[in-house]
Amino acid sequence: MPTAEPSADAALSARRPIVISGPSGAGKSTILKRLFGEFPDKFGFSVSHTTRAPRPGEQDGREYNFVAKEAFLTLKDAGGFVETAQFGGNYYGTSVAAVEKVAKQGRICILDIEMEGVKQIARLPHLRARFLFLSPPSVEELERRLRSRATDSEDAITKRLAQADVEMAFAKSGEAPHEKIVVNDDLEKAYAEVRTFILEGEAES
Numbered sequence: 001m002p003t004a005e006p007s008a009d010a011a012l013s014a015r016r017p018i019v020i021s022g023p024s025g026a027g028k029s030t031i032l033k034r035l036f037g038e039f040p041d042k043f044g045f046s047v048s049h050t051t052r053a054p055r056p057g058e059q060d061g062r063e064y065n066f067v068a069k070e071a072f073l074t075l076k077d078a079g080g081f082v083e084t085a086q087f088g089g090n091y092y093g094t095s096v097a098a099v100e101k102v103a104k105q106g107r108i109c110i111l112d113i114e115m116e117g118v119k120q121i122a123r124l125p126h127l128r129a130r131f132l133f134l135s136p137p138s139v140e141e142l143e144r145r146l147r148s149r150a151t152d153s154e155d156a157i158t159k160r161l162a163q164a165d166v167e168m169a170f171a172k173s174g175e176a177p178h179e180k181i182v183v184n185d186d187l188e189k190a191y192a193e194v195r196t197f198i199l200e201g202e203a204e205s
């Protein structure tokens, strides 16, 4: 008898997606890079959709699924996204299929998502996502890290700090879906806490 492919629902139930959010500069990339380094086969990022044009070197299906605006909106209307956002006149979104694809590959899907996306995913209980918020120790320390990262303009830093206030207030509010808030004070300690939270979910599912 042919072996049936595991259904997407079964794959997602066995490997619940992890949504990690937090202000820009909180240390999400730093911690995720370390996690992927320690467990090269356990986790995966979903490939997002975008309506922006590919940049030199970007490959369709690798950095993004590059689609026309009409195709994006059709998929959105059909309920094909777990979250969507608009930046600079372009649409971005994480498709249901992209999240399922990671789970079907036997990996836990890690979603690095901003606050509005978190709210959208929290409305999809069947996705069974687990939510973690990474917080900087303070807005003052966040400012220091953003400056020493030296990737953002002064204007971008001002905007990121204002947005950080909003995100941190949301994380502490009753409206937020986060099961865990990790304060990234000492990197070793924060990494250990994130790692424990993520691995715990695997044991329980």
Ligand SMILES: Nc1ncnc2c1ncn2[C@@H]1O[C@H](COP(=O)(O)OP(=O)(O)OP(=O)(O)O)[C@@H](O)[C@H]1O
Pocket (backbone or CB within 6 Å): 022, 023, 024, 025, 026, 027, 028, 029, 030, 031, 145, 146, 148, 149, 184, 185, 186, 187, 188, 190
């Ligand atoms: N515990 C820590 N102590 C000191 N510096 C840290 C710590 N964690 C991260 N950093 C530094 O803070 C800066 C911001 O970290 P990172 O780029 O990982 O943030 P991010 O949350 O991924 O931001 P974005 O959402 O903008 O991509 C980096 O320069 C990083 O090296």
